[in-house]
Amino acid sequence: MSRFRFHEAMTACEVCDFLNCIPPLQNGERFRCRHCGHVLVSVYEQAPVRILLTGLSCLLMLALAMSFPFLGFSSSGIERNITLFNLVSVLLEQRHLLLGAIISLALFVFPLVYLFSILFLVWSFQHRYPLNIAQRYCIRWVQVIQPWLMVDVFLVGILVALVKMMSFADISLELSFWAFCGYILLLLKTVALVDRRWLWFNVAGPALAPSVATGTAQQEGLIGCHFCGATMAGDRRHCDRCGHAVYSRRPNSVGTTTALLLASVVMYVPANVFPIMHTTFLGNTEPSTIMGGVLLLWSLGSYPVALVILFASVVIPIIKILSLGWLCWQCHFPSRRLTAQKIKLYQLTEFVGRWSMIDVFVVAILTSLVQMGNVIAIYPGAAVLSFSAVVIFTMLAAMTFDPRLLWDKDEALSVAAFTGERRGG
Ligand SMILES: [Zn+2]
Ligand SMILES: [Zn+2]
Known part of the structure; x- marks a missing residue:
């Protein structure tokens, strides 16, 4: 086996599309994008x-x-x-x-x-x-x-x-x-x-890269495969190395993300209006909504757990929908705010999204465990499925969003600023 565990002549960053030449990496080394700092590949020791x-x-x-x-x-x-x-x-x-x-x-x-x-x-x-x-x-x-x-x-x-x-x-x-x-x-x-690049390197070897260039793959007429990290000529429809469909920018990314966000907003209403679970205690059945559950935990003095549920089930979905909606808006009407900060916001929404599933899991666990007929029993309510849909739709919305669009606008802004300065001078 070779001394080097990973080498790739050139790869386009999946976050900013910037072309990076990756030197041969030893075990235990990682390589970050020279433009945005995103970790492109980590080769772990042993x-x-x-x-x-x-x-x-x-x-x-x-x-x-x-x-x-x-x-x-x-x-x-x-x-x-x-x-x-x-x-x-x-x-x-x-x-x-x-x-x-x-x-x-x-x-x-x-x-x-x-x-x-x-x-x-x-x-x-x-x-x-x-x-x-x-x-x-x-x-x-x-x-x-x-x-x-x-x-x-x-x-x-x-x-x-x-x-x-x-x-x-x-x-x-x-x-x-x-x-x-x-x-x-x-x-x-x-x-x-x-690490996915390391996996593809082990299966298919280093990708055949075009001659060395600088700037983004799109500027150089190239395409970076978002699936395996290979770089190829811009007219390819499928990746030379992994066979996955390739595109310079995800087709209809903003439209798909917006549609998924609208679907999650629609599902958010029944998720909060209808009960998420029903509790039967000595023959009486009482429904409880997500907010009802938070207030009950608060009144019982379980403050940390009430806050966990409040954040996971109420705050995170709203923040995620608003952030992704704002990022979609930024793809068309970019503000002067730094693109690196927008990317951080995007990565944060991607990271926290799945934690909203906590309440769905809680209801499933309680339903399985608390089954004592009329003495005490818990059943899931109608809101469980609509809330699951909110989480799944927002996760898909984050996945279909193409962060490279934000950098494209960043380039446009810097070029506009540059020509504006030239004109002014
Ligand atoms: Zn980058
Ligand atoms: Zn590929």
Whole structure:
């Protein structure tokens, strides 16, 4: 194996489209875009071995987490133990199919597809078998699934659900709970060790790059593949290296983002007006909305948890919709504000978006755990699905937004300022 773990003659930054020549990188080195500072590639020390170890330990932890009781619940003399598998099976038995599907995708399906794909990839790098088509599919799954891994959000959801239940029940954390925490930490560690440019370099080698140029790919008549990082001539429709569709700027980016934002605004109304869950206590059923749940937690003195839910379910979606809407506006009517700050705002909205799912997970956990007939039982309300739609639509809106459009306007501004100065002089 070569001394250098990564080298790429030229790559276009996916955030600002600036062309960067990446020198051969050693293990443990990373390379930042010379224009915007975005990390283009990280080559971790002993990455293949560490990914194998953390990935396999993660699968072992999941197997342990599935084998023992997860949480114990006792109220009014009735005791109940549930396993991790029950969390999903109770939802499916009660015909909350979409909620059950969301939980199984977030907890098991996406993480397992991700883990098996990345383990297969790293194993195939070590053995250098000619498995190119399978490797290419696996990298695609790894890249597509990664933003939808939400196990850490689910863990916070469990903690919030525990605080909510403390007022009416005794809760015990069983063996599986601790194995589940290990599963989450190891999954996060595995994800942190994976770099997409490094993966593509291992599967398909360095991309054939056009002759060295400066400025952005668009200015030089080139296209940077946003999927694998290769750079190619501007008339290509598909990437020379990974085969993914390529475009200089995402087609209809602002229009698609705006449409998704409008859809999330429409879904935000029923998400807050209708109850997110119904609680049956001694035969009486009471609905509660998202804000109702926050106020109840506040009145019970659980201030930190009330604030977590308030931020995750109310503040973050509103801020995200407003920020992305403003960024879309900026693509047409840019202000003098620094583009680097707009990019930071965009990256922040992308990062915090998935944390809004906490309340959906809380309702799913409470529904699975608190099932004691007429004594006490919790059911999801109509708002769960509309709120999930808000989160998914805003996440998709952030993904379809092309941040390079902001830099294009930045270039236009600087050119306009330059010619204006020249004219003035
Ligand atoms: Zn950049
Ligand atoms: Zn590509």
